[in-house]
Amino acid sequence: MIDFSRRNSPSSGPLGQRKPLGVVGGMGSLATAKFLELLARNSRAKRDQDHVPFIALSLPSISDRSQAISNGSDAPLLQILERAHWLEKAGCGAIAIPCNTAHLWVSEIKQALSVELINMVEITRQAISASRGREIHNLRSIALGTSASMQHPLYVRPSENGFGKDFIQNLKQIQSDTVKIIDDVKSGNLNDSQTNLMRVIRSARSFDPDLIILSCSELSAISGDLGDDNDIIDPIHFLASACIEWWMAEGRSSPNLMTNRS
Amino acid sequence: MIDFSRRNSPSSGPLGQRKPLGVVGGMGSLATAKFLELLARNSRAKRDQDHVPFIALSLPSISDRSQAISNGSDAPLLQILERAHWLEKAGCGAIAIPCNTAHLWVSEIKQALSVELINMVEITRQAISASRGREIHNLRSIALGTSASMQHPLYVRPSENGFGKDFIQNLKQIQSDTVKIIDDVKSGNLNDSQTNLMRVIRSARSFDPDLIILSCSELSAISGDLGDDNDIIDPIHFLASACIEWWMAEGRSSPNLMTNRS
Numbered sequence: 047m048i049d050f051s052r053r054n055s056p057s058s059g060p061l062g063q064r065k066p067l068g069v070v071g072g073m074g075s076l077a078t079a080k081f082l083e084l085l086a087r088n089s090r091a092k093r094d095q096d097h098v099p100f101i102a103l104s105l106p107s108i109s110d111r112s113q114a115i116s117n118g119s120d121a122p123l124l125q126i127l128e129r130a131h132w133l134e135k136a137g138c139g140a141i142a143i144p145c146n147t148a149h150l151w152v153s154e155i156k157q158a159l160s161v162e163l164i165n166m167v168e169i170t171r172q173a174i175s176a177s178r179g180r181e182i183h184n185l186r187s188i189a190l191g192t193s194a195s196m197q198h199p200l201y202v203r204p205s206e207n208g209f210g211k212d213f214i215q216n217l218k219q220i221q222s223d224t225v226k227i228i229d230d231v232k233s234g235n236l237n238d239s240q241t242n243l244m245r246v247i248r249s250a251r252s253f254d255p256d257l258i259i260l261s262c263s264e265l266s267a268i269s270g271d272l273g274d275d276n277d278i279i280d281p282i283h284f285l286a287s288a289c290i291e292w293w294m295a296e297g298r299s300s301p302n303l304m305t306n307r308s
Numbered sequence: 309m310i311d312f313s314r315r316n317s318p319s320s321g322p323l324g325q326r327k328p329l330g331v332v333g334g335m336g337s338l339a340t341a342k343f344l345e346l347l348a349r350n351s352r353a354k355r356d357q358d359h360v361p362f363i364a365l366s367l368p369s370i371s372d373r374s375q376a377i378s379n380g381s382d383a384p385l386l387q388i389l390e391r392a393h394w395l396e397k398a399g400c401g402a403i404a405i406p407c408n409t410a411h412l413w414v415s416e417i418k419q420a421l422s423v424e425l426i427n428m429v430e431i432t433r434q435a436i437s438a439s440r441g442r443e444i445h446n447l448r449s450i451a452l453g454t455s456a457s458m459q460h461p462l463y464v465r466p467s468e469n470g471f472g473k474d475f476i477q478n479l480k481q482i483q484s485d486t487v488k489i490i491d492d493v494k495s496g497n498l499n500d501s502q503t504n505l506m507r508v509i510r511s512a513r514s515f516d517p518d519l520i521i522l523s524c525s526e527l528s529a530i531s532g533d534l535g536d537d538n539d540i541i542d543p544i545h546f547l548a549s550a551c552i553e554w555w556m557a558e559g560r561s562s563p564n565l566m567t568n569r570s
């Protein structure tokens with residue numbers, strides 16, 4: 047369970063309402079839409095008015111995260127912070143970033159913000175431990191993601207998992223196929239991307255892992271019902287649930303602010 | 309072709325970038341996510357950085373539009389205007405509202421804004437005329453939507469269409485089934501909603517209309533590939549395309565601002 051104790055005043059959001067969720071979008075744009083879809087689908091709202099309020103700032107000119115990581119540049123961090131600060135100033139009560147790779151800078155982002163960063167990677171790790179009764183590093187896991195998140199694993203380092211020599215040889219192909227799918231999603235070339243993702247997952251499954259983690263939100267954007275499979279971990283689902291939980295917890299802590307005032 | 313000539317300065321958006329699209333969301337939340345998905349899917353962007361920038365303000369406490377229309381209240385108009393003005397002040401260069409029923413107040417909204425309102429109903433009418441070579445009122449059309457948009461038709465008045473007595477008798481059932489589907493989508497009760505929508509569409513098709521218009525964006529949120537069918541008009545698709553066209557046109561008119569500066 048994430049700790050939402052670090053709170054600002056729950057009121058004084060935009061238009062005198064409760065502080066909404068702030069979403070740093072555009073990494074990429076389809077993944078942002080998918081996250082907002084999950085936020086709506088999973089909110090258990092009975093009517094429009096009960097859904098989680100948000101401001102999504104999607105200025106997608108943020109430098110390529112993988113390129114920056116590979117060049118040792120922190121240009122994306124500064125651009126992500128600019129956007130997160132903008133949302134904070136706009137009156138948001140917490141920030142969510144539906145991009146796994148951006149979480150490589152999670153400590154810096156958390157430190158720079160005065161409101162809660164709802165940390166997708168931390169929440170996903172907690173959810174795995176809770177459901178499996180074991181920490182992620184004690185499970186045989188394969189993470190599929192960008193080249194940056196493979197170079198600097200967010201969830202698990204593949205070589206630690208004892209899949210053996212045969213796996214390490216195949217991993218390169220799995221990784222390059224995954225990067226190709228991510229590029230296809232970012233460029234709207236979606237026709238075969240779902241089929242290609244299924245092929246990569248079949249290839250990963252042949253090594254009988256406990257978990258396959260979709261550690262790039264572009265994969266989540268095309269994952270369909272894959273997250274229902276027992277061995278698939280789709281972090282963006284956990285992020286959406288945690289954001290809904292945050293919103294409900296804020297309401298409970300200030301019952302007179304349970305409904306928006308407008 | 310919509311006229312995007314009424315422009316403010318294209319720069320001076322948030323964080324010194326080109327003015328992004330402003331989206332008044334939350335009517336409902338799933339429809340907002342669907343609109344943003346279409347904006348991403350149809351943008352012909354080659355990479356993250358080329359997608360249409362936007363700020364989505366989704367404070368869903370806006371009063372029920374259908375109830376207000378039926379009570380003669382304009383409470384939703386004032387709340388929609390508050391949000392649109394907030395987006396304008398935040399530096400947005402145009403406003404989109406992915407909710408058909410909200411367009412019952414389109415004149416008032418247009419008049420109150422200093423930036424362009426990308427009018428979903430107007431764009432859809434234009435798209436129908438362009439593709440069919442006839443104005444919508446010269447086509448046999450059935451619009452499926454909220455009780456308000458049936459009471460005050462946005463696109464077409466069913467009795468004008470000459471479907472005959474049998475149709476008018478069946479229309480009440482089609483309407484009440486549609487309202488039930490919309491309520492299901494708003495409350496996250498999505499399991500049967502797509503099947504129920506298909507049943508309503510089959511029923512409407514039995515009267516051999518030229519067009520069936522999904523005149524509530526909640527229907528668009530669950531329409532899947534229905535928009536590919538020749539007789540189905542899905543206005544949210546036209547809104548997304550018009551927003552992309554607006555963004556491209558703004559870039560062409562200020563070539564030195566074609567890429568975001570950050």
